[in-house]
Amino acid sequence: MSSFLVLLDSESVEEGVIAAASRVASLIGSPDQGAHIVFVEDPSTDPSQVITHLDNGAEKAIVPLSLAKNLIGTVPPNRLLLLLDLANVSAVSDSLRNAISGVLLKTPSSDPGLVQSVARFFSGLAVHVLSADGPSLASIRKLAAIGASLILPISHLSLGLTSESKLNIADVFIAPLSSDRQDGLFPTVVSSEPHGGRSLGLVYSSRESIAESIATGKGVYQSRKHGLWRKGETSGATQDVVRILADCDNDALEFRVVQNGVGFCHLNQASCFGDLDGLAALERTLTARLVDAPDGSYTRRLFDDQQLLTAKIMEEADELCRAETKEDVAFEAADLLYFALTKCAAAGVSIKDIERSLDNKAKKITRRPGNAKPQWSSKSEATKPQVPATKSANAPAQDPDASIRMRTVDLSTTTSEERLKLLKRPVLKSDEMIAKVKPIVDSVRIRGDAALLELTAKFDKAQLDTPLLLPPFYPLSDSQQLDPDVKEALDVAYANIYKFHAAQTDTKPLVVETMPGVTCTRFARPIARVGLYVPGGTAILPSTALMLGVPAQVAGCEQVVVATPPRADGSISPEVLYVAHLVGAHAVLRAGGAQAVAALAYGTETVPKVDKIFGPGNQWVTAAKMLVQNDTDALVSIDMPAGPSEVLVIADELCNPAFVAADLLSQAEHGIDSQVVLVGASLPDSILAKVEEEVDKQARALSRVDIVRESVSRSLIVKAGSADAAVEFSNEYAPEHLILHLRGASGWVSHVKNAGSVFVGPYTPESCGDYASGTNHTLPTNGYARQFSGVNTQSFQKHITSQEITIDGLEKLGPIVATLADCEGLQAHANAVRVRLGI
Numbered sequence: 001m002s003s004f005l006v007l008l009d010s011e012s013v014e015e016g017v018i019a020a021a022s023r024v025a026s027l028i029g030s031p032d033q034g035a036h037i038v039f040v041e042d043p044s045t046d047p048s049q050v051i052t053h054l055d056n057g058a059e060k061a062i063v064p065l066s067l068a069k070n071l072i073g074t075v076p077p078n079r080l081l082l083l084l085d086l087a088n089v090s091a092v093s094d095s096l097r098n099a100i101s102g103v104l105l106k107t108p109s110s111d112p113g114l115v116q117s118v119a120r121f122f123s124g125l126a127v128h129v130l131s132a133d134g135p136s137l138a139s140i141r142k143l144a145a146i147g148a149s150l151i152l153p154i155s156h157l158s159l160g161l162t163s164e165s166k167l168n169i170a171d172v173f174i175a176p177l178s179s180d181r182q183d184g185l186f187p188t189v190v191s192s193e194p195h196g197g198r199s200l201g202l203v204y205s206s207r208e209s210i211a212e213s214i215a216t217g218k219g220v221y222q223s224r225k226h227g228l229w230r231k232g233e234t235s236g237a238t239q240d241v242v243r244i245l246a247d248c249d250n251d252a253l254e255f256r257v258v259q260n261g262v263g264f265c266h267l268n269q270a271s272c273f274g275d276l277d278g279l280a281a282l283e284r285t286l287t288a289r290l291v292d293a294p295d296g297s298y299t300r301r302l303f304d305d306q307q308l309l310t311a312k313i314m315e316e317a318d319e320l321c322r323a324e325t326k327e328d329v330a331f332e333a334a335d336l337l338y339f340a341l342t343k344c345a346a347a348g349v350s351i352k353d354i355e356r357s358l359d360n361k362a363k364k365i366t367r368r369p370g371n372a373k374p375q376w377s378s379k380s381e382a383t384k385p386q387v388p389a390t391k392s393a394n395a396p397a398q399d400p401d402a403s404i405r406m407r408t409v410d411l412s413t414t415t416s417e418e419r420l421k422l423l424k425r426p427v428l429k430s431d432e433m434i435a436k437v438k439p440i441v442d443s444v445r446i447r448g449d450a451a452l453l454e455l456t457a458k459f460d461k462a463q464l465d466t467p468l469l470l471p472p473f474y475p476l477s478d479s480q481q482l483d484p485d486v487k488e489a490l491d492v493a494y495a496n497i498y499k500f501h502a503a504q505t506d507t508k509p510l511v512v513e514t515m516p517g518v519t520c521t522r523f524a525r526p527i528a529r530v531g532l533y534v535p536g537g538t539a540i541l542p543s544t545a546l547m548l549g550v551p552a553q554v555a556g557c558e559q560v561v562v563a564t565p566p567r568a569d570g571s572i573s574p575e576v577l578y579v580a581h582l583v584g585a586h587a588v589l590r591a592g593g594a595q596a597v598a599a600l601a602y603g604t605e606t607v608p609k610v611d612k613i614f615g616p617g618n619q620w621v622t623a624a625k626m627l628v629q630n631d632t633d634a635l636v637s638i639d640m641p642a643g644p645s646e647v648l649v650i651a652d653e654l655c656n657p658a659f660v661a662a663d664l665l666s667q668a669e670h671g672i673d674s675q676v677v678l679v680g681a682s683l684p685d686s687i688l689a690k691v692e693e694e695v696d697k698q699a700r701a702l703s704r705v706d707i708v709r710e711s712v713s714r715s716l717i718v719k720a721g722s723a724d725a726a727v728e729f730s731n732e733y734a735p736e737h738l739i740l741h742l743r744g745a746s747g748w749v750s751h752v753k754n755a756g757s758v759f760v761g762p763y764t765p766e767s768c769g770d771y772a773s774g775t776n777h778t779l780p781t782n783g784y785a786r787q788f789s790g791v792n793t794q795s796f797q798k799h800i801t802s803q804e805i806t807i808d809g810l811e812k813l814g815p816i817v818a819t820l821a822d823c824e825g826l827q828a829h830a831n832a833v834r835v836r837l838g839i
Contacts, residue, residue: 007028037058057363068082178250183224192280232260404712482578500775517807527798534576544777545583549582564596592617597617640791644782652682675735818834
């Protein structure tokens, strides 16, 4: 344990201070500094960010009171510390006290009496103190005596002598130590960091030896006969100190070290308590054999023949799965561990690396389901014992015989907090995804086409000679001919979408004379170069190509690049190529995912750089779009933030239950995270029951029933007392698609404040807007309909203003401008007017 922690409050510290401090104290800082503990002072911080940092390996999070309340039940108590001022100590409830492992108290002084009273209030919890007064060795001793730790800013620490302004790190660590020996030495256990904490020996430390170890990072101890003992100084068996810990009574130490050379013991063995055994001994042997295994030996064959090693790992894993008795399981597990550690040794991976990975996984707050991948779960069926299945509490979401049902809430009985929860969408961990896509984006940015072709081969399994296809895209080859009915449908959809988007064009400048002689103008110009992302691969989405390509064509964009993942043979679906022809695309980029977004954002040897990127995609595409739009080197914008597809249906007693169910399912089939909401406007329970019956019946007839079953189980029925209340809830929710199954539906459109697109009346299914009515289906999700419009013609335009002023106009306006410029202290602005008017 440590009697102090270090706050990383400065980047400009003397060399070696952070390294020395990390040997004897936990470091607290912002997550991007790689701190052991995350320190959050802003109470408005999104709780999901805290969870992300804990998932990424932070040991604990220190958070303010209001934020801690949002983490109870999600973050285990041993990972959560409470940031408190003296004024709000009494505001901590019993439930919150039981949900944390300690507190960090911000105080004007480190008065032990004051801290002790707080420690009694938080009996059994760790207490850390961050005081406004300057820290001293005396205050460290006093706080340690009552079981509290002091937080020390890194800027207050030094490797030099303790002074009035800075404390020596070793002095800080030693201050609370107390030896019970007459010679003042501290019994010290030395343990091996790489070999599972194996004890190497028992030695003694003095205050002088501790100070030198902290400063140098080398194993230095106190010989009772010969004074300072710098381990390995003559033998070469030196030690690198990883961590120095004091025990619970502050009278004994543990040095965790990386032992170099033959070993710790003078008998040339690893430990004074005998040689290594078990996994540690196997690791040492394999590491040595990697260097000197003789040619022809079995271990050398394993190191040199990766195919053989892979086959042996799979063989032994299979035999372990089949083992039944205790003896057989142990025997087969030993074989598997041998071959697994051989692979690790070949890759330079130590047992400590594996343990570190296990520790990091144990720190995860969010958990994956842990289901086996299909290729393994299917294989396991052959050997799995056949026993009667038992249904879990969540069986309805998975049981094919269970009804496919939504959950129901009543607005009249929900609290304001519960209502807010109804409006929330799934948490989008954009920072995690951006970290994952950044290496992909950087690779394409730096290496261009070479990286793009490699990534397309890796992710889309397509070997390409060039990523770009150039016109003509039509007529198509004999092997890619369109179904005549599909071609006709695309032609009609194109005409409707073109007609509606052409009507949106700003064809005439806006001209306003704001005062005599002063004319202001606003006019539209197309964005010169645009990239249109069309999801593809195994799917065929010509509708998205139409929705993005038509407004780009209408706006008059000079260069239009359609990006879509290729099929395994490198081809693009003929439907998408035909749409590329219809909208006059200048190129088709055969790439998908983050690599396609990067190519559009930065350009490559063949792919032209664009100014704005449009289009939906999976989380990789969305994260890449968010990343590049914030990179000033890319100078690219995007259409809008994206999330799972959404529909909200408002229905009253006159609705057709079959129509309502069909509308709900049309979005539920997109994916298991689709957001589907039915708001009943005084909807009788009898009609609501019919809607639920129709959802169950129609869902079972769909090919994507497994996806629908999952998404519907997460979906929501909201009972509202009236149509007004239903529309009010919808405006708060701000859905991507809003469908009105209401009496006099068209009259309710004027009440809609927030929605991506509205579908009015019983004969206006959302799918018409998705494909061919004329409106655009690229719409804001995740509640962004409060701030964003769907894609439209003006999305592909920017607006420029101009002004023209006559001499008469300047004589009237100029003095006003000069007065305001003088008010702001900008004399050159005022002078630009005065020089013209001679004033």
